Amino acid sequence: MMEEITLEKIDAIRSRTGVSYREAKEALEQTQGNVVEALIALESEKQTNWTEEFSVRSSEVIDKVKELIHEGNVNSIRVKHDDKTLVDIPVGLGALGAVFLPQLAALGVLVAVFKRCTIEVIRNDKNDHEE
Template identity: 40%
Template sequence: MEFTLEQVDEVRERTGASYQEAKEALEEANGDVLEAIIYLESKAKGGTRNNFSDMGNEVIETLKEIVRKGNVTRIYLRKDGETVMNIPITAGAVGALLFTPAIIAGILAALATGCRLEIVKDDGEVIDIQDITEDALHNVKEKVETAKDRFAKMNKKGNVTYEESKDEEVDE
């Protein structure tokens, strides 16, 4: 079947298909432009995406879902069982990006004054930042104590300096 470049262009304009896809669709439809367009649309609905607007709509829907989940997931600042602040995580993330030093100072001040910082996910799971920071602090303290003990043992063995202790291993 013969068809013109104008027919291929018409199919491309209306469907967003490539020249190859438009040509194949016209061959399948025996040169009928309308049938070729219908063929490509039904093919797109069957799983292959030829139209950028369909992909754009999917991206927008995904972004909407992320923002919705971000607004459901919340950050709570609590003191003595009472909620001092209740912030959607989306707003907290934007604030953290724009005002990082102020946010860090605020978090440290809140934790130092006995507040609890909690993140509540959309599934109801609660992440207590104070527990995480206490665990991290405990791990750091353990590593510092281990390093002190190691240095003391090395120093007793032969007055080793700090610089030398970094290169040597201690027999435990």
């Protein structure tokens, strides 16, 4: 039987893992609303994913996001300012990510008011990027 998915449960998962609201909700749905099982599932998932951050001028955000989408091993791109997520772009494969390119114009308008933004990239297959 599925337990109720509440904002409190989502917040508990977010505070412990740093995932987005969407990711926390999906983890709870996959585990029938069980917070502990959702945390374990997210922990297992994080072992195959890794995060990288870039600090860029707002004028460079669009080009950097396009570049990252075309690299291919990107699961998600988050554009942040002062630790607040402005946009979260789920990207499966480079080709699939091309679907989001027209939406980048809206992102440009959004970040234009800031001097600098942070781009957080969640990647899979860590071995492809180790040096």
